[in-house]
Structure formats: structure tokens, C-alpha cells
Amino acid sequence: MKFRNLIALVITAAFALIILQAFTITPAAGEITLNEFGKADINNRTAQLYLNKSVNTDNKKVIYQESKNLESGSANIVTSVVANYRSFDTLGEITVLFLAAAGIGVVLNLENSKKKKFAADDSSLILNTGIKLLFPLLLLAGTYIFVYGHLSPGGGFQGGAVIATAFLLKMLSDNKFEIKEISITLVESTAGISFVGLGLYGLVTRGSFLENFMATGTVGQLFSAGIIPLIYIAIAFKVGAELTNIVKNLIEA
Amino acid sequence: MLNFLEEWSFFGGSILLIFIGLYGVLSRKNMIKILISLGLMDTGVNLLLVALGYVEAANAPIINSVNPSNAAAFVDPIPQALVLTSIVIGTAVLALGLALVMKIYDKYSTLNISEIRGLKW
Amino acid sequence: MLTKYIFVPAAAAFAAYILNKKNKKAGATITALVSAYLLLSLALIYGSWELNQSFNLSLMGYQLEFLMALTPLSWLFAVLTSAISLLIAVFSIDSQADFKFSSVFNLNFLLVIGSIMGVLFARDFLTLFIFWELMTWTSFYLISSGKKKMAGRAAYRYLILSAAAAYSFLMAVIFIFQQTGSFAFEPAAEFLLNNSAPQSILLLLAISLPFWVKAGIFPLHVWVKDAHGNAPKEFSPFLSGMLLKVGFYGLIVVFHQLSFFKIIENTIAYRGLPLLSYLFALLGAVTIITGTILAIRQEDMKKLIAYSSISQMGYIIIGIAIATPLGFSGSMLHLMNHLIFKSTIFLALAAVIYRTGTTKMYEVGGLIFRMPLTFAAYLTAIIALAGIPPTNGFISKWVIYQALIEKGYLFLALAAFFGSIASFMYVFKPLSTVFLGQLKPQHQEIKEVPLLMKIPMLILIGVIVLFGVFPGIQMNIISQISGDLGIETVNYSLYSIQGAFGAWNSLYIFNVFAAGFVIALLVFGLAKKSKLVGLLDTYSSGEYVTDAESYHYAYQYYRPFDRLFDNLAAKSLTGFYETLTANLLKSGESFRRIFAAGRVQNYALYSVLLFVILAAVGWII
Numbered sequence: 005m006k007f008r009n010l011i012a013l014v015i016t017a018a019f020a021l022i023i024l025q026a027f028t029i030t031p032a033a034g035e036i037t038l039n040e041f042g043k044a045d046i047n048n049r050t051a052q053l054y055l056n057k058s059v060n061t062d063n064k065k066v067i068y069q070e071s072k073n074l075e076s077g078s079a080n081i082v083t084s085v086v087a088n089y090r091s092f093d094t095l096g097e098i099t100v101l102f103l104a105a106a107g108i109g110v111v112l113n114l115e116n117s118k119k120k121k122f123a124a125d126d127s128s129l130i131l132n133t134g135i136k137l138l139f140p141l142l143l144l145a146g147t148y149i150f151v152y153g154h155l156s157p158g159g160g161f162q163g164g165a166v167i168a169t170a171f172l173l174k175m176l177s178d179n180k181f182e183i184k185e186i187s188i189t190l191v192e193s194t195a196g197i198s199f200v201g202l203g204l205y206g207l208v209t210r211g212s213f214l215e216n217f218m219a220t221g222t223v224g225q226l227f228s229a230g231i232i233p234l235i236y237i238a239i240a241f242k243v244g245a246e247l248t249n250i251v252k253n254l255i256e257a
Numbered sequence: 258m259l260n261f262l263e264e265w266s267f268f269g270g271s272i273l274l275i276f277i278g279l280y281g282v283l284s285r286k287n288m289i290k291i292l293i294s295l296g297l298m299d300t301g302v303n304l305l306l307v308a309l310g311y312v313e314a315a316n317a318p319i320i321n322s323v324n325p326s327n328a329a330a331f332v333d334p335i336p337q338a339l340v341l342t343s344i345v346i347g348t349a350v351l352a353l354g355l356a357l358v359m360k361i362y363d364k365y366s367t368l369n370i371s372e373i374r375g376l377k378w
Numbered sequence: 379m380l381t382k383y384i385f386v387p388a389a390a391a392f393a394a395y396i397l398n399k400k401n402k403k404a405g406a407t408i409t410a411l412v413s414a415y416l417l418l419s420l421a422l423i424y425g426s427w428e429l430n431q432s433f434n435l436s437l438m439g440y441q442l443e444f445l446m447a448l449t450p451l452s453w454l455f456a457v458l459t460s461a462i463s464l465l466i467a468v469f470s471i472d473s474q475a476d477f478k479f480s481s482v483f484n485l486n487f488l489l490v491i492g493s494i495m496g497v498l499f500a501r502d503f504l505t506l507f508i509f510w511e512l513m514t515w516t517s518f519y520l521i522s523s524g525k526k527k528m529a530g531r532a533a534y535r536y537l538i539l540s541a542a543a544a545y546s547f548l549m550a551v552i553f554i555f556q557q558t559g560s561f562a563f564e565p566a567a568e569f570l571l572n573n574s575a576p577q578s579i580l581l582l583l584a585i586s587l588p589f590w591v592k593a594g595i596f597p598l599h600v601w602v603k604d605a606h607g608n609a610p611k612e613f614s615p616f617l618s619g620m621l622l623k624v625g626f627y628g629l630i631v632v633f634h635q636l637s638f639f640k641i642i643e644n645t646i647a648y649r650g651l652p653l654l655s656y657l658f659a660l661l662g663a664v665t666i667i668t669g670t671i672l673a674i675r676q677e678d679m680k681k682l683i684a685y686s687s688i689s690q691m692g693y694i695i696i697g698i699a700i701a702t703p704l705g706f707s708g709s710m711l712h713l714m715n716h717l718i719f720k721s722t723i724f725l726a727l728a729a730v731i732y733r734t735g736t737t738k739m740y741e742v743g744g745l746i747f748r749m750p751l752t753f754a755a756y757l758t759a760i761i762a763l764a765g766i767p768p769t770n771g772f773i774s775k776w777v778i779y780q781a782l783i784e785k786g787y788l789f790l791a792l793a794a795f796f797g798s799i800a801s802f803m804y805v806f807k808p809l810s811t812v813f814l815g816q817l818k819p820q821h822q823e824i825k826e827v828p829l830l831m832k833i834p835m836l837i838l839i840g841v842i843v844l845f846g847v848f849p850g851i852q853m854n855i856i857s858q859i860s861g862d863l864g865i866e867t868v869n870y871s872l873y874s875i876q877g878a879f880g881a882w883n884s885l886y887i888f889n890v891f892a893a894g895f896v897i898a899l900l901v902f903g904l905a906k907k908s909k910l911v912g913l914l915d916t917y918s919s920g921e922y923v924t925d926a927e928s929y930h931y932a933y934q935y936y937r938p939f940d941r942l943f944d945n946l947a948a949k950s951l952t953g954f955y956e957t958l959t960a961n962l963l964k965s966g967e968s969f970r971r972i973f974a975a976g977r978v979q980n981y982a983l984y985s986v987l988l989f990v991i992l993a994a995v996g997w998i999i
Contacts, residue, residue: 013284015990016276019276020276043313044309044311044312046331051335065327065328066320066326068320080319085335086342090338100345111353111357159341283983371979
């Protein structure tokens with residue numbers, strides 16, 4: 005073992021020990037405590053408000069397919085947090101993703117002296133045929149995931165990632181397959197603008213950015229939850245386009 | 258014993274994962290391995306966050322035909338939402354790191370980080 | 379309303395900037411008008427010393443109080459500032475055309491005036507600091523806008539010294555604020571008096587550091603030469619005349635209003651003077667000698683006068699440090715007089731530079747035939763600088779000598795005499811080389827400067843002689859200042875001052891000198907005229923002269939004298955600072971090599987190590 009590795013090990017171990025001893029501290033009265041595993045006290049957490057959909061109103065009971073016009077109409081509570089209660093965070097998050105994609109574009113397209121171009125072989129028949137079959141199915145699955153994001157597990161990020169995977173597979177299998185840069189940019193910017201546009205419309209009509217300005221409908225139905233599905237569709241297109249762009253850049257470099 | 262394992266495999270395990278990642282970042286020479294270690298740290302953090310919101314024998318926080326009302330026991334949705342964000346950002350960081358590694362390999366023709374001495378002023 | 383003295387120039391600054399884009403003369407005109415307005419309104423509030431103003435501001439849980447008040451001291455400095463800026467602005471109206479950053483110059487000039495007013499009227503440390511920094515920064519931009527390549531570097535040196543000193547000021551002030559809960563001067567003075575003496579002295583020294591820097595006293599004088607030499611020619615008079623003096627304003631505030639002298643009153647003394655005060659006076663003496671010796675060696679006229687400024691600052695600090703009634707009055711007199719004659723000199727040189735475009739003395743000559751008024755202004759000013767009656771410079775130096783001899787400070791008096799005599803050597807050099815001698819062929823067509831440049835010089839000539847004959851005008855305000863600061867006043871009348879060993883009556887002397895002048899004029903008129911010879915009529919043993927300039931008699935004018943001090947000048951303080959910087963950089967470099975050798979992973983290791991240490995400290999605490 006080299007000297008540096010030893011030092012790294014010692015430092016890491018010291019760090020870990022110091023962090024782990026925090027679990028043994030018995031908190032004084034009134035201090036926030038760390039729950040034991042599996043015993044999280046949901047009733048005393050912010051989560052309770054989200055579960056009851058009662059941050060601003062005082063709705064208590066939410067019943068599947070019955071409750072109407074709730075504060076946030078999404079059956080998937082995580083979605084209601086990501087795309088409604090904390091959708092401003094999500095806007096920041098897709099900005100980070102956009103910045104990373106832009107950064108990769110810049111880094112990989114820098115002038116370099118010894119550019120090697122790989123002449124890739126044609127991929128095998130099995131991969132080719134399988135992906136021809138899978139490609140529409142993957143697109144469909146991705147679409148399902150983000151359209152039903154407010155009803156079932158999933159959402160814009162996951163759906164977008166599945167769609168990007170479909171394009172990745174397509175690029176792997178088919179050497180001649182090429183997406184135009186301009187179409188990716190177009191999809192991405194349209195999606196981004198519509199996200200911000202939805203937020204601004206809420207700002208104008210309801211007085212705060214990204215406020216839900218549509219009727220939330222009945223919990224559990226496809227056409228419900230106000231702007232959450234719209235935001236998720238915008239996110240899905242944006243994430244899909246960005247990830248596809250990243251993959252495209254990495255493959256082409 | 259099983260109870261202990263269960264408890265520690267999530268809290269202690271995820272912390273262990275974080276520190277394994279940290280050790281990897283500090284000690285590995287191969288840049289791809291360093292990026293893998295970063296990914297490990299990322300996973301550890303995500304696991305820890307989700308574990309903090311876990312409730313025994315509770316369901317995923319989705320109101321559907323199985324759990325028709327919010328009276329049912331749900332796990333905490335907020336760490337899950339946070340982890341969703343964290344995963345996306347982790348992906349972005351990894352992708353950017355890989356792009357940089359590609360570029361560095363183009364320039365120096367090596368993945369060994371100690372042979373790359375450009376970062377001095 | 380004291381704030382108007384700050385905000386009128388500040389507002390006018392932006393107006394001047396915008397209007398100057400349209401017309402190059404607008405900016406300087408506005409500066410002149412604003413200065414005239416300030417001068418007029420200052421004249422109107424003369425005597426109303428109870429004038430004050432305060433603002434309250436609540437910031438992050440602190441109650442901050444901004445205090446301003448009028449004292450005789452600040453009134454005097456404010457009048458000097460606005461008067462000199464009026465003259466300079468009038469002078470610079472015509473010279474703006476060959477100025478690259480004319481608009482920015484006027485913007486910054488007005489801002490400097492406004493911030494100096496803020497410094498002068500401030501009665502609490504916070505206001506003082508804010509305006510002090512504003513003044514430093516705006517004057518930094520002014521110096522760096524000079525035409526020469528060195529200007530940026532010189533300004534940078536000035537800024538570094540000022541900034542370092544300003545931090546020490548801030549640290550001491552915050553320490554006092556922690557103890558008293560107020561930024562105002564009075565509670566601070568009270569706290570410092572009751573505190574333990576060594577700590578108070580240390581705090582006050584830290585507070586006074588920016589003022590020492592600004593005043594250009596010996597170990598900190600290194601910025602003065604380059605800043606003065608490279609500043610725009612219109613700003614040099616203000617820089618030398620006023621900005622250096624603001625440092626003395628601060629020193630007087632620290633010494634008297636913050637009761638520095640009271641604190642050191644009972645420490646070890648030398649001939650009745652506390653040792654620290656004597657040290658300050660000694661610094662002044664060293665400043666006089668260094669400034670003088672270095673001035674004599676210069677070939678660049680602006681740098682020469684810059685070194686002369688340094689040496690004259692020595693006189694002022696000696697008088698302030700010994701703090702006897704005579705010493706203080708002499709300092710204040712010299713402060714005013716130096717402002718007057720030094721700005722005259724710089725304006726005359728600016729006129730020369732305006733017409734010839736060079737600052738090297740051996741490149742010009744014989745300008746007396748083309749620019750007689752400029753010559754007259756320069757001559758009068760150097761007579762004053764060398765301390766020859768019947769000019770104002772004599773009186774102030776005379777009072778300072780009286781104060782030194784009265785107490786018997788031998789070395790200080792020696793330095794003062796040396797500076798006075800040698801000062802005639804260095805000011806005579808530009809006189810004989812720039813104005814006397816023979817006209818260069820390329821300067822045959824030069825004309826006298828335009829009317830607007832003549833007026834300020836004429837006014838200054840008049841003021842030099844006026845104060846030389848009637849020092850009572852100046853003593854009037856000085857006695858009020860002394861009264862305000864609790865120093866005994868000197869007996870004076872309109873044209874006489876009572877010294878330690880007798881009185882000086884300037885009226886008699888003026889009459890004697892006037893008679894002498896008339897006789898000399900008669901002799902000059904009746905005697906044989908001098909004969910003109912060719913410029914390059916140099917004896918060279920038949921050898922062909924290729925570089926005529928090195929044979930010009932102005933080149934290395936005082937070489938035999940300089941040779942005496944060659945060893946001393948080689949060990950210049952600037953060189954010392956530069957070696958110090960180089961060594962510091964070298965040791966820093968070798969230290970860096972250990973830690974930052976370019977291994978990327980080490981950097982990651984260091985940051986993790988930092989986290990570990992922080993976590994460990996958090997755990998232990």
C-alpha cells in the first residue's frame with residue numbers, strides 16, 4: 005500500500021468515525037432527533053401537510069376517485085412535491101442539467117490537435133433488429149411514464165430518461181442514424197419556455213410564480229391535478245432532449 | 258441480529274458507501290475509477306436520504322386503488338423528491354466529468370491522474 | 379447644512395462627466411464653478427463653529443450614527459481644498475483638449491473634492507473611513523490616468539500602501555467600537571484616555587497609519603515620487619498641494635482630538651518632549667534630508683518637485699510633533715504656504731509641459747524668452763520654497779526654526795537648516811535649465827500659455843507675496859484652531875509674529891527688499907547686456923558630438939554634490955521594499971511547491987482534510 009493511500013485511508017476513517025459518533029449522541033430536550041430506522045415520525049414532519057394536501061387549506065381526508073378540487077390534485081405525493089409545491093426547485097434543477105449539457109457541448113467541441121475518428125463497425129444483426137422492435141416500445145413506455153406521472157410512480161425525469169435511452173440504443177445500433185442538432189435544440193427550448201411560461205401565467209393570473217391556475221379535478225383521474233401534467237410533459241421533453249444531446253455529444257466526440 | 262443488520266445496512270451501510278467513495282476519490286489513480294467512486298458517494302447519499310424517510314410496513318406515497326385514502330401509512334415523500342433532484346444532478350455531474358476525462362485523454366493520452374501535472378500555477 | 383459640501387461636488391461630478399462628452403471644456407468649467415460655489419459658501423459659514431449634523435441608520439441590529447461638524451481646522455482645510463481646486467480647474471480648462479480621458483478626469487476630480495470635504499467634516503470613524511477610501515480610490519484613478527507608461531504602476535503602489543494602512547485603521551476602529559459601542563470621536567477619545575497606555579498608543583498608531591502614508595513621511599514616502607511624477611500635469615498640483623495635507627489633517631485629529639498627546643504626556647521625555655513625539659519629529663528630520671538629497675539627483679522636473687514635496691512635509695511633521703505653540707503655528711503656516719507655492723510650481727511646470735510636451739529638464743531651456751509669466755510664477759514660488767523673504771515660505775520656516783531653537787533640538791534644527799539651503803539647490807536646477815540658458819531650436823515657435831492659465835498663476839504670485847507681508851491673515855485662523863485644540867496661541871499682529879527670541883516684522887523687510895529690487899532693476903537696465911552663444915557650442919576637442927544632450931549643462935547638474943551621497947542613494951528605501959517583496963515572493967513560492975505541486979488528487983485530499991479538521995473541532999467543542 006502506498007503512502008498516499010494510507011493517508012487517504014486514515015483521513016477517511018477519521019472522518020467516518022467523527023460522523024458516526026453523531027449517531028450516538030443523546031439529544032437534549034427540544035433538539036431535533038434522528039429517528040431510528042423505519043420509525044420516521046411522519047406526523048410531525050412537513051410531509052404530513054403534503055400528504056393531506058393542506059399547506060394553504062385545511063383538507064384532511066383525501067379519497068381516491070372522490071375528492072375534488074384539492075389544493076394539489078396529484079395522486080402521487082412525490083409528484084405533487086416535485087412539480088407543484090417545490091416546482092421552483094425543479095426549474096433550478098433542469099437548469100443545472102441544461103448547464104451540464106451545454107458544458108459537455110463546449111468541452112467536447114473544443115479544438116484539439118490529434119482528433120481520432122473511430123470508424124465503427126456495423127452492429128450485429130440481433131442488436132439491430134431488437135432495437136428496431138424496441139425503439140417504438142421504449143418511446144411509448146417513456147410517454148406513459150411521464151403522462152401518468154401524477155397517478156403512478158414515474159414522471160418527467162424518468163420518462164425523459166427512458167426516451168433518451170431509446171435514442172441511445174438507436175445510435176448504438178445504427179451508424180447512419182443521426183438527429184439534427186437543430187431539432188434537439190428546438191424541442192429543448194420549446195419545453196423550457198413552456199415551463200417558464202406556465203410559471204409566468206400563474207404569476208400574472210394568481211399572483212405567484214408557478215402557481216396552479218387550473219382546476220385540479222378529481223384525485224386519481226388522468227385529466228386532473230391542474231398544471232402538474234403539463235409541467236411534467238415540459239420537463240420530460242426537456243430532459244429527454246438534454247440527455248439525448250449529452251449522449252450524442254459523447255458518441256460523436 | 259437481523260434487526261441490527263437491517264438497521265445498519267441502511268444508515269451505516271449508506272454512510273460506509275459514502276466513505277468508500279471518498280477513499281476511492283482520494284486514492285485511485287485511474288480517472289474513470291475516480292468518477293465511479295464519485296458515483297458511489299452519490300448513491301450513498303441518496304440511500305441515506307431515502308432511509309431517513311422510511312416507515313416500517315408503510316406504502317409508497319401514492320393514493321391509488323390499493324391505498325384509496327391518505328389515512329393509510331405512507332413513507333415520507335420529501336426525501337424521495339429530494340433524491341429525485343439529486344439523481345438528476347448526479348447524472349449531470351458524471352456526464353460532465355466523463356466528457357472532461359475524454360478531453361483529457363485526448364490531450365495527454367493517459368488516464369493516470371498523477372501523470373497529469375497541468376493543474377499548477 | 380454640511381452635507382451639501384459633499385453632495386454638490388458629487389452630483390456635479392456626474393453632470394460634468396456627461397456634459398464633457400459633448401464639449402471638452404464643460405467639465406473643467408463645472409469644476410471651477412462648483413469650487414467657487416464651495417469657497418463662497420464656506421466663507422459665509424466662517425465662525426459658526428457650532429454647526430453640526432447627524433444621521434442615524436439602523437443596520438443589522440447596530441445603531442450607526444453618522445456625525446458631521448464644523449471645526450476651525452476642518453474649515454481651514456475645506457477652504458484650502460476648494461480654493462486650490464478652483465485655481466486648478468480654471469487652469470485646466472484650456473489644457474483639456476490634449477487630455478485622453480478628459481471626462482473621467484473631471485468626474486474623479488470632483489469626487490475627490492467631495493470626499494475630502496467628507497473627510498474633513500466627519501466626526502466619527504465610520505464617516506471618516508468611507509470618505510477616506512472614496513478619496514483614495516478616486517485619486518488612484520486620477521493618478522493612473524497619467525500619460526506615461528509608469529502611471530499605472532505608480533498608482534498601484536499608492537493604492538497598495540493606502541489600502542494596507544486603511545485596514546490597520548479599520549481594525550483599530552472596530553476594536554474601539556467593540557469597547558465603546560460607538561464610532562464617534564468623543565467616546566473613543568475618552569475610552570483611549572482611560573485605557574491602559576500601551577494599548578491606547580498601539581491603537582492610535584494603527585489609526586494614524588493611513589495618515590502617515592498620505593502625508594508621505596519617511597519610511598512610507600515611496601509612493602510620492604512616482605505618483606507625483608506620473609500623475610496628469612493638472613492633478614499634480616492638487617496631489618502635492620492638497621492630498622498630502624489631508625494626511626496632516628488626520629494626524630492633527632489623532633494627536634489632539636483623539637488625545638494621543640495627552641496619553642503620551644507622562645512617558646519618558648527628551649528635553650520636555652515625550653520620546654514618541656520626538657521620534658515623530660526625528661522622522662520628519664529624516665524625511666527632510668532624504669527628500670532633499672533625492673530631489674537634487676532627479677532629471678525629471680516633476681519628480682524633482684515631488685521629492686521636494688516630501689522634504690517639505692518633514693517641516694510640517696516636525697512642527698506638529700513638537701506641539702509647542704510656535705511649532706504648531708509654524709506647521710500650519712507652512713502647510714498653507716507649501717500648498718500655495720508648491721501648486722504654483724506645479725502649475726508653472728504644467729504650463730511648460732503643456733507647451734513643450736516633455737518633463738525632462740535637459741530637453742528644454744531658455745523658456746524665459748517665450749514664457750515670461752510662467753517664469754515669474756516659478757521664480758516667485760521657488761523663492762518662497764527656499765524660504766527667502768519677503769515671501770510666505772520664509773515666515774513659516776522662521777517660525778519653525780524659532781520653535782526648534784527655543785527647545786534646543788539640535789539635530790532637528792540642523793536638518794531643517796540643511797533642507798532649507800539644499801532646497802534652493804534643487805529648485806534652482808529647473809530654473810536655470812528650463813527657463814534660463816538657451817532656447818532649443820525646436821522650441822523657437824513656443825508662445826506663452828493662454829489667458830485662463832495665466833490667471834491662476836498670477837493669483838498665486840499675488841497670494842505668495844500677500845501672505846509674505848501680512849502673515850496675520852493666516853495667523854487669524856490658526857489662532858482659532860490652536861484655541862480649539864487647546865494649544866496656547868502665539869502673539870501676532872497683521873504683519874508681525876512674536877517668536878521666542880524676538881518678533882518678525884514683515885512690513886520693514888518687505889520695504890527693504892522692494893528697495894533692493896528697484897536698485898537691482900536699475901543695475902540690470904543700465905549695465906552691459908549678456909552675450910548669446912550657440913546652444914551646442916561645447917568644447918569637445920575636435921571630436922564629433924553625437925549625443926548632444928549628455929553634454930547639455932543641465933544633465934547631471936549637481937554631479938559633484940551628488941557624488942557625496944551616491945552610496946546613500948544606492949541604498950534607497952524603494953530598493954529595500956522591492957528586495958523585501960522579491961524575497962517574500964520567493965519564500966512563498968518555495969512554500970507553495972511543497973503543497974501545490976500540480977497533483978490534482980492532493981488538492982482533493984486537502985479539502986477533505988479541512989472538512990475533517992472542521993468536523994473534529996466541532997465535535998470537540
